[in-house]
Structures are given as structure tokens and as C-alpha cells.
Amino acid sequence: xxxxxxxxxxxxxxxxxxxxxxxxxxxxxxxxxxxxxxxxxxxxxxxxxxxxxxxxxxxxxxxxxxxxxxxxxxxxxxxxxxxxxxxxxxxxxxxxxxxxxxxxxxxxxxxxxxxxxxxxxxxxxxxxxxxxxxxxxxxxxxxxxxxxxxxxxxxxxxxxxxxxxxxxxxxxxxxxxxxxxxxxxxxxxxxxxxxxxxxxxxxxxxxxxxxxxxxxxxxxxxxxxxxxxxxxxxxxxxxxxxxxxxxxxxxxxxxxxxxxxxxxxxxxxxxxxxxxxxxxxxxxxxxxxxxxxxxxxxxxxxxxxxxxxxxxxxxxxxxxxxxxxxxxxxxxxxxxxxxxxxxxxxxxxxxxxxxxxxxxxxxxxxxxxxxxxxxxxxxxxxxxxxxxxxxxxxxxxxxxxxxxxxxxxxxxxxxxxxxxxxxxxxxxxxxxxxxxxxxxxxxxxxxxxxxxxxxxxxxxxxxxxxxxxxxxxxxxxxxxxxxxxxxx
Amino acid sequence: xxxxxxxxxxxxxxxxxxxxxxxxxxxxxxxxxxxxxxxxxxxxxxxxxxxxxxxxxxxxxxxxxxxxxxxxxxxxxxxxxxxxxxxxxxxxxxxxxxxxxxxxxxxxxxxxxxxxxxxxxxxxxxxxxxxxxxxxxxxxxxxxxxxxxxxxxxxxxxxxxxxxxxxxxxxxxxxxxxxxxxxxxxxxxxxxxxxxxxxxxxxxxxxxxxxxxxxxxxxxxxxxxxxxxxxxxxxxxxxxxxxxxxxxxxxxxxxxxxxxxxxxxxxxxxxxxxxxxxxxxxxxxxxxxxxxxxxxxxxxxxxxxxx
Numbered sequence: 001x002x003x004x005x006x007x008x009x010x011x012x013x014x015x016x017x018x019x020x021x022x023x024x025x026x027x028x029x030x031x032x033x034x035x036x037x038x039x040x041x042x043x044x045x046x047x048x049x050x051x052x053x054x055x056x057x058x059x060x061x062x063x064x065x066x067x068x069x070x071x072x073x074x075x076x077x078x079x080x081x082x083x084x085x086x087x088x089x090x091x092x093x094x095x096x097x098x099x100x101x102x103x104x105x106x107x108x109x110x111x112x113x114x115x116x117x118x119x120x121x122x123x124x125x126x127x128x129x130x131x132x133x134x135x136x137x138x139x140x141x142x143x144x145x146x147x148x149x150x151x152x153x154x155x156x157x158x159x160x161x162x163x164x165x166x167x168x169x170x171x172x173x174x175x176x177x178x179x180x181x182x183x184x185x186x187x188x189x190x191x192x193x194x195x196x197x198x199x200x201x202x203x204x205x206x207x208x209x210x211x212x213x214x215x216x217x218x219x220x221x222x223x224x225x226x227x228x229x230x231x232x233x234x235x236x237x238x239x240x241x242x243x244x245x246x247x248x249x250x251x252x253x254x255x256x257x258x259x260x261x262x263x264x265x266x267x268x269x270x271x272x273x274x275x276x277x278x279x280x281x282x283x284x285x286x287x288x289x290x291x292x293x294x295x296x297x298x299x300x301x302x303x304x305x306x307x308x309x310x311x312x313x314x315x316x317x318x319x320x321x322x323x324x325x326x327x328x329x330x331x332x333x334x335x336x337x338x339x340x341x342x343x344x345x346x347x348x349x350x351x352x353x354x355x356x357x358x359x360x361x362x363x364x365x366x367x368x369x370x371x372x373x374x375x376x377x378x379x380x381x382x383x384x385x386x387x388x389x390x391x392x393x394x395x396x397x398x399x400x401x402x403x404x405x406x407x408x409x410x411x412x413x414x415x416x417x418x419x420x421x422x423x424x425x426x427x428x429x430x431x432x433x434x435x436x437x438x439x440x441x442x443x444x445x446x447x448x449x450x451x452x453x454x455x456x457x458x459x460x461x462x463x464x465x466x467x468x469x470x471x472x473x474x475x476x477x478x479x480x481x482x483x484x485x486x487x488x
Numbered sequence: 489x490x491x492x493x494x495x496x497x498x499x500x501x502x503x504x505x506x507x508x509x510x511x512x513x514x515x516x517x518x519x520x521x522x523x524x525x526x527x528x529x530x531x532x533x534x535x536x537x538x539x540x541x542x543x544x545x546x547x548x549x550x551x552x553x554x555x556x557x558x559x560x561x562x563x564x565x566x567x568x569x570x571x572x573x574x575x576x577x578x579x580x581x582x583x584x585x586x587x588x589x590x591x592x593x594x595x596x597x598x599x600x601x602x603x604x605x606x607x608x609x610x611x612x613x614x615x616x617x618x619x620x621x622x623x624x625x626x627x628x629x630x631x632x633x634x635x636x637x638x639x640x641x642x643x644x645x646x647x648x649x650x651x652x653x654x655x656x657x658x659x660x661x662x663x664x665x666x667x668x669x670x671x672x673x674x675x676x677x678x679x680x681x682x683x684x685x686x687x688x689x690x691x692x693x694x695x696x697x698x699x700x701x702x703x704x705x706x707x708x709x710x711x712x713x714x715x716x717x718x719x720x721x722x723x724x725x726x727x728x729x730x731x732x733x734x735x736x737x738x739x740x741x742x743x744x745x746x747x748x749x750x751x752x753x754x755x756x757x758x759x760x761x762x763x764x765x766x767x768x769x770x771x772x773x774x775x776x777x778x779x780x781x782x783x784x785x786x787x788x789x790x791x792x793x794x795x
Contacts, residue, residue, distance in 0.1 A: 091756070117758075121539060290634075434757045444738045445738075450652035450741075488740050
């Protein structure tokens, strides 16, 4: 039997067994499935996750709960095993394993932009039918906190109805600020005297803050002579660390990174708005610690937890690392600033978080157990437990429940930001890695003074990306001839 | 006549068969792990084959090679790699030879063995680990080197890896730290090949140091020394782990060596056809380097034969 047809058969069997379960009315209460998968030896469920990334590790830390649940509900003897790689190496690890049609990993924590690369060669399971025929997953899918969850974590092509992933965790860029410094009356008086307006001290004041105003606060606290700096963001060439931030600025400044329907980049990415946004982002280095032009996530955390910066613009998912015993009473997490364009307040940031996907090369038993795990994962009580441990849940029942924002200090900002108006995702294309490499090279070159013009950085990126998309057949428009003379 | 000490099974085996039995495992290993993948790679370089596109390989002839030849970035990265190789191997050779001479013949030096052991330890470390350590050492906020530069010279802590003009030099300095011991080792081995009698004779004849180097030491030491340079050149051309851990090729493309470009083409873009073509192209360059060294090595010998 061909692998494709084996997979289809497995999905059909799953669908049939789910329907039988529904018909028998056994779904709501713990019971043995109609055709239980039993084994004297534990069934191994292998999850490939992101090493050193709390939400990904929490899924594995919670695995014993799933093992107990599976034993009780389905009389399944499951043992969850983990494998991990850092962000920078996970894609290679997953893709090389899938390219070999290996069943080494059952569930793989992906990144949203990898969906195209995994889905196009049919390495992962297309989940539409599975979700439709699995009531627990269908119910979960109807309960995401915002449509952006579906578009970002599930679809390829982006915003289509082809579903390939399910959200493992949601995430957004948030702003960690030093509450103790903001609350200091001396600082408040000095700031008001200098800038003529009061330092924002409450969440609601921060929620509508503009970049121009925020920069005044950053400049006020920036004191290099004392080894204290205004801000920490990300400029690292590694993975997408700088891109997430720059693309956020592009969207806020009114630009686009491409036309995701026509795949046109040239003329879109190198727009005057995006050039201004990139120049503005690089200009922030003036208020950042020495060496910040190569910083990534871990540097931001170190700088904040060691009391070297006033604010850090980084992910909600790093909340558990930020709130150390020394800092827990000194920090506040607020929505990051927005920017006014034509009278409209844009507060748009690149969505973080990861989906997870199911390996298509699994046998029937592995496939079944993988789905069981996901069904368990989207139970409201599992999501609540995930939230308590510091993960970012995506179920409306959990996020909208009273008291959710009190669980952890970063959840209020997380909840505020995780709506379509504040989030956007970038390409899910199979050639995302090439596109990413091209813009990371150009933008880090600007941040480190290798080149000195945002226009040059964006034009180079647009030329390269247009060529990549042309070479891979996504667009029939070649980059213009002038691109031959654009280099870093 | 002495009785044979060969075991009975060895005596019964015909000589050619025994020779083949010894050679076949090595040959099989070589064919399976070297020749077959190489041929496969050569074949693949004529195809357009991107794993993440889920499309079967399409024969494109020399298109991958033609794209490489026309790609400005590839040439820029090769240029940078050549610069890195010349700089790294050059400095390592000079330092290695000088330090090798310092240790040569100093058998009675107290702590010589310990000093040599410590000196050789960098080259047995994993490049990724060395790269990570040095990234931290160079860090302008937390690193020890910028801290002391600031303390000693009163200048702001330099951002060595975050500056396009110093990043490559900083990576190169790390490579020198890591691989100079190898050149010391090769120098000590090379000097060990010089016959003691000739050295003593040159001392008795009161030959000047430069003449002693040219006429006594160099003819005997050059083969091992140039072999060391050759090995280091090939290795430096492949430098990947060190630069990947330290800068990921940045800032911009300031430290983007060709090995990183190749890795990204193969394992980020999964463009196996063009990655194979690029690998083949890099292989040709490495072979060219090797040929130049071998030519230089044999030049004098050929001259003597011709005379």
C-alpha cells in the first residue's frame, strides 16, 4: 500500500472511530474507546520541541498528566518522550527527519512560517478532516481567542482553509518595563518638568502610547554613565530575531512586507514607509546597551533581570524568565507602543507562538495517540494548567475566564495584544528560509554599520526576495534590472 | 632457513588473496562513504531539486553552475573565505613555527610536557564550544576582553563582533588561538626530521643561522611543514562551527564564509541541486589550493631532476 493511501486510510479509520464514539455518547465522560489501542509495552509518543523555550518545555513537563489521562480514559499505556533543538536548529532537525519520511517524531513543534515548507511536500498531516471528525478538536478550533490564531498557526497557504497545524502556544511581543522607576515620585516630577506630561504608570496609559512618546521615556531613563540604558530589543542575525521587530515596525508605519496574493515584494518592501520604519528601529540603538546591535532574546532577558535596562521589547513567552525573585516586584508588562499613520493608531506586531504538526509518516497507532494527545491538550483544564505554569493558552474559555489576567503579570498584556487588530504574521511559503536569510543579512548589516542606509537595506532585500520568489515560480515578475547593482 | 611463524590459515591463503582481504574493507568503506555520495552529489548538481517543494528533481543541465558563477554574493563569500584562509593560516604558520622553534630540543625545560599539553588543548575542543566561549568573551556588555580593554586603555568597550570592520578579525583571532597549536605540533615534528648529525656538523662548521635554516633544516623539515599548512588550509576553508556560533555570518554578511552559504543553501533552503553544485564548486577550489601547494613542494625537486 502506498504511504499516501495508508495515511488516508488511517484518517478514515480515525474519523469513523470518532463518529462511533459520538454515536455511542461516550465522548463526554472517561471511557474506553470503541476499538482501544492497547499494548503491554508503553506506546512511545515522541514530541520534538524547542529547547530552552518555556512554553514548548511545559508541554513536555505536563506529559505525565496526559499519560495518566490516557490510562484512565482510553486504557492506553503511553509514554511521552521528548527531543528538542534550539530555535535556530529545530527547523533543520525536523525537516531532515521528515524529508527521510521518518516516524522518529510524532508531533513536531513548528513555527508558523514553516507550515508551507512542511505542507508542500506532504510531510505533515492535513488536518481538515481530522478536525471535522474529532469533536474535541472541532470544539477547540471554534474556541480560539481570535481568528489570527487560525490564520497564523494552522493555515497554508496563509489565510486559506487548508489546515496543517494546531496552536501549541500563542505569543506576542510585549513591553517589560521597570514599574519601580515609573512609580518613583522623583522620576515622575523630573519627567513632567522635562517633557510636560506625566509618566504613564498604569496599564491603560501604556496601552495607547505612541512610539514618539515612548522614546521620551526611554531617553529619560537612559543613563550610560551609570551603566543603565533605556531599552533592549533584538538585532541578532540568528533566525528571525531582528525580522520580527522590523516587520512589526513596517506594519505600524503603514507598510507591507509583500503582497501575499501576488507574491510581489519589490516596490512593496522597499517602500518609503518601510525605509522610515527600519531607520527608526535602528535609531533605537542609541538608547540600548553596547553590543545590543547583535542581541537576541536571551540578551534582553539578561539585561532586564540584571537591572541594566528600563524596558525590553520581547515575547510574552519569556515572562517566567523575566520575573525572577529580584525583579518580580519591579516589573510591569504592558502593550508595546503604536504609531499614528493618517490619523489611525497602528499597534501591530509580529505574532509569536508556535503551532504543532503531526508527522504524516506515522503508523495507525502512533497517529491515534498523537491525536489523543492533542485532544487532551485543548481540554480547558489542560489549558488552564498550562497557563498556571506560565504558558500562553489560546482557548477563549481560559483566556476570557475571570481571574486569567491575575495568574501571571504578563497575561493582561498578552490578552490585550492577541487580537487581529494587533497581530500579523509573515510568509508561510516553502522558501521562507531563503527569504528570511536575505532580509536578516540586510537589516543586521544596517544595524551594525556595515551599510548606512535603510533604503539600501530594503532595496537589497526586495531585490533578493523578488528573485527568490521568481526562481521558485511563485511570481512571474523578475526583479528589475537595477537590482544587479544593489549589494550589501 | 628459519621456520615460518605464519599461522596455518595464512600459509594456505594465496598471497594476492590475502592482500585483497586486507584492502577490500577499506576500499568498501571508501566507495560507500566517499565515492558514491560524491557521484550522487555530482549527479544532483545538474538537477533542480528543492526538498520543501515536494517536486521530483528536474534536469536543468549546467543551470545551477551558471547561477553560481553569476551570483555576486557567492563570489563575495568566496573572496571573504580566501581572505580568512590566508589570514588564519598565515598567522598560525608564523606563530606555530616561532613557538615550535622555542620548544625544539628543550627536553630538559621544566614543565615542558605540561606546557605543551595546555598549549595543544584548544585544538581538541569542539569549534562550536570555542565559538560560544569567545562570543561571550567578546561581548561588550558582559565579556572579559572588552572590559579589560576599557580598563587598561580608558576607551569604550569595543563591540568586536557587532562591528563590520572588526567581526572577521575577531573570528580570525579565535581561529588562530584554536589552531596555532596544530602548527606548533607540525613544526616540532618537522624539526624532528632533521638529522642530528647534520645539525651538529653545521654547528661545527659555524654555519650562520639563516644558512643553517636554508641548507640544513628546510630541506628536511619542509615536507611535514607544508603538509601542515596544506591540512590547515583545507580545514580553514571548511570553517563552519566557529563562525556559526560566533556571528552566524553577520553582522550583515561580514563573516559569511562560503561554508555557511553552502549550509544554508542545503539545510535552510533545502535546495539540494544548487547546494550540490556549490559544494562541487568549493571542492574544485580546495583541490586548486592543494595543487598549488603540491606544485610548490615539488618545484625544487623537479628543478634538481631537470639539471
